[in-house]
Amino acid sequence: xxxxxxxxxxxxxxxxxxxxxxxxxxxxxxxxxxxxxxxxxxxxxxxxxxxxxxxxxxxxxxxxxxxxxxxxxxxxxxxxxxxxxxxxxxxxxxxxxxxxxxxxxxxxxxxxxxxxxxxxxxxxxxxxxxxxxxxxxxxxxxxxxxxxxxxxxxxxxxxxxxxxxxxxxxxxxxxxxxxxxxxxxxxxxxxxxxxxxxxxxxxxxxxxxxxxxxxxxxxxxxxxxxxxxxxxxxxxxxxxxxxxxxxxxxxxxxxxxxxxxxxxxxxxxxxxxxxxxxxxxxxxxxxxxxxxxxxxxxxxxxxxxxxxxxxxxxxxxxxxxxxxxxxxxxxxxxxxxxxxxxxxxxxxxxxxxxxxxxxxxxxxxxxxxxxxxxxxxxxxxxxxxxxxxxxxxxxxxxxxxxxxxxxxxxxxxxxxxxxxxxxxxxxxxxxxxxxxxxxxxxxxxxxxxx
Ligand SMILES: Cc1ncc(COP(=O)(O)O)c(C=O)c1O
Numbered sequence: 210x211x212x213x214x215x216x217x218x219x220x221x222x223x224x225x226x227x228x229x230x231x232x233x234x235x236x237x238x239x240x241x242x243x244x245x246x247x248x249x250x251x252x253x254x255x256x257x258x259x260x261x262x263x264x265x266x267x268x269x270x271x272x273x274x275x276x277x278x279x280x281x282x283x284x285x286x287x288x289x290x291x292x293x294x295x296x297x298x299x300x301x302x303x304x305x306x307x308x309x310x311x312x313x314x315x316x317x318x319x320x321x322x323x324x325x326x327x328x329x330x331x332x333x334x335x336x337x338x339x340x341x342x343x344x345x346x347x348x349x350x351x352x353x354x355x356x357x358x359x360x361x362x363x364x365x366x367x368x369x370x371x372x373x374x375x376x377x378x379x380x381x382x383x384x385x386x387x388x389x390x391x392x393x394x395x396x397x398x399x400x401x402x403x404x405x406x407x408x409x410x411x412x413x414x415x416x417x418x419x420x421x422x423x424x425x426x427x428x429x430x431x432x433x434x435x436x437x438x439x440x441x442x443x444x445x446x447x448x449x450x451x452x453x454x455x456x457x458x459x460x461x462x463x464x465x466x467x468x469x470x471x472x473x474x475x476x477x478x479x480x481x482x483x484x485x486x487x488x489x490x491x492x493x494x495x496x497x498x499x500x501x502x503x504x505x506x507x508x509x510x511x512x513x514x515x516x517x518x519x520x521x522x523x524x525x526x527x528x529x530x531x532x533x534x535x536x537x538x539x540x541x542x543x544x545x546x547x548x549x550x551x552x553x554x555x556x557x558x559x560x561x562x563x564x565x566x567x568x569x570x571x572x573x574x575x576x577x578x579x580x581x582x583x584x585x586x587x588x589x590x591x592x593x594x595x596x597x598x599x600x601x602x603x604x605x606x607x608x609x610x611x612x613x614x615x616x617x618x619x620x621x622x623x624x625x626x627x628x629x630x631x632x633x634x635x636x637x638x639x640x641x642x643x644x645x646x647x648x649x650x651x652x653x654x655x656x657x658x659x
Contacts, residue, residue: 232272253624263641285504296543297539300539319545328488344532345514349499350362350473357437364379382447450633452585486588499518560590564586611656619651
């Protein structure tokens with residue numbers, strides 16, 4: 210029986226493989242899993258984790274892996290971050306649940322105060338707390354519809370907003386998110402994303418044309434006065450880490466303001482220091498009407514929020530929003546610990562530093578391996594898109610091969626993209642630079658092995 214250490218930043222910050230990946234203990238657990246866990250819940254890398262912290266994950270076989278995934282952009286403060294652990298432990302010992310809608314508690318209010326302080330804009334704000342990103346997005350749409358008295362919602366190509374019925378409708382990608390799960394919620398309209406690499410007339414044309422194409426489609430196919438909300442990820446996540454050209458988000462926000470449309474920024478993946486600022490909208494000085502957050506907000510505990518202009522949020526009647534667990538006291542304690550860590554360690558600066566290390570190395574890699582068609586991202590939300598050299602034809606096979614080689618060498622990387630041809634990198638923001646460089650060395654070897 211392996212002696213399992215505690216997780217957190219004290220874990221030795223090094224890669225150490227003592228078995229093949231996955232090892233025998235993980236394989237045995239995976240066998241058990243097959244008999245009881247639904248097949249629809251997939252696994253990127255079947256190593257079973259026993260402890261984690263900083264930039265490493267320890268598995269059931271005693272392997273120590275480098276983490277470039279952070280549980281899909283969640284543990285930005287690192288796993289078992291000390292401020293999260295201490296606040297959560299104290300809260301668990303006090304009480305674990307009352308339901309904020311029945312008998313409230315201070316932690317919920319404190320998280321909403323922090324959200325009012327940290328989200329873009331100086332206006333008066335209100336927040337409502339939920340359990341998952343999808344739930345936050347659903348509620349943002351409910352609020353926007355209620356406030357405007359309109360029904361239509363505009364979402365983008367390559368968007369990902371979740372797996373509930375309404376958020377599946379907002380999500381662009383069919384397989385695996387939507388296939389066989391319809392019918393979907395109505396009154397959702399899709400417009401092209403400003404995707405520089407894949408804009409029909411190229412990146413420069415994308416900058417010049419994307420906004421007017423979107424506006425024209427909304428005008429001709431939906432009618433501005435019917436639109437309750439436009440929802441966009443300021444940097445798209447699952448769709449491929451697509452960064453729109455400067456000016457696109459701002460133009461969209463201005464268009465919404467001109468037509469009484471609620472502008473919703475889905476910052477669930479891009480928020481909380483990930484891109485080198487508290488929120489990705491801030492890079493362009495965009496102030497959304499509503500912001501949805503989750504993932505990085507609470508150091509790994511399930512918490513999500515909708516934060517927005519007081520007059521929009523408060524348009525909803527008492528009892529119109531909520532849920533049994535939304536803003537659970539333990540999750541709120543975790544969020545307060547995570548926010549404290551982000552501030553005390555200046556994790557936005559750490560994210561920018563991670564980008565400054567990763568992006569030049571990835572660009573160099575792209576010069577050597579023409580299968581890399583694009584290197585993009587901001588801060589610690591970066592990706593490479595793989596195509597057949599010299600074309601825009603997606604290359605999901607090479608993407609999977611590189612990811613597989615990384616996994617076998619003890620580097621956890623994730624893929625994404627509408628065409629499954631994007632490798633994305635989302636290390637915990639507390640990862641050490643040596644580990645980061647070692648992860649990049651492994652990635653380099655993985656490309657060399659193609
Ligand atoms: C931008 C964005 N919105 C919404 C969601 C859904 O969040 P959750 O998985 O917590 O429901 C995600 C999850 O990846 C996301 O990246």
